Amino acid sequence: MSDDRNGANEANGTDERENDGQRFDRLPATADERVVAGRPTREEVVEWWAERYGVPPETWDGHTFWEKGKGKIWAFAGDLVSPNPVEGLGLRILRARQEHWKPSTNAVQRFCGEATKNVVFLDGEEADRFVRGEDQELERWDGDWGYLVAAHEFEGARESIGVGLYLHGELRSTVPKGRQEDLS
Template sequence: MSDGEGAPGNDGSQFDRLPATGRERVVEGRATREEVLDWWDERFDVGPETFANHTFWEKGKGKIWVFADELPSPQGREGVGMTVLRTRQEHWKPTTTAVRKWGHLASKNVIDLSPGQATAFAAGHDQDLPEWDGDWGYLIATHELAGEQVPIGVGLYVYDELRSVVPKGYQEELPEL
């Protein structure tokens, strides 16, 4: 597929492996492996070694998937691994699935919620949280369970408000913790 001017374009019907670096990028706007690893490291302090045995793929515009193995590129499949990140928008957004898988490794931009806040967040409710003194943007929301902080999902923090962006399929009414 081309962009109409002869340059390779994005083909939403297949998975294309992310190029390692910008020098190897052939599809304009496509994230690179290096950019994805840097983003996880800079945003959440989840180091590149976390994904050492994984490959990253794009299907559609900006829907990034992670796969724990090697495959030839492109792949004409419905799914390869799991969705991990949304790019090609103003702010990159981790998926709830990725946060539940790797969020326990994060030490930056993690908001620890009280039992009541966690219950509201898991149910998909937004809440005023002016006490947060960290970065604005997408955060990993956690709550304490059996003495450990466990990731619940992704929240968007702006203007002293934590917005739950937990997808409806993941929302749940927790008993009062």
């Protein structure tokens, strides 16, 4: 099998220049290397995390980025041949290919410890409501609207607890139902 990252598979004569939701395809490094229309690049993903949340670009050193499905972006701390038909690979970090990209809860908890932008700090009661999946009025936020990193202080250290959607003075919890919990 040819490993031209996103191109034709010479071994079986198929053209892999379109998105196949059943396999992982490595993101191209830059737009100049893109062969699948609409597929984000590694450069765009790293830049988005830096611009939106202030996550340092070096956070992603040592990780390869992959797409499976339409816009589901995964980070893998390693390298493999692309395309790859495995069922799971690394950690899903982002949903792209839509107007507003959405970070995953896992990515925020794992990679946003050093985030400096669009981080809303929640007090004890607010954090408890957030992780239970409850939406809440939060008029004090004066930053950007859209997807925010929700953070709370645990034992003197800031922890990213999830992704919230802030619109019209309301913080909507996007904590998945299976991950909701009671902090009290």
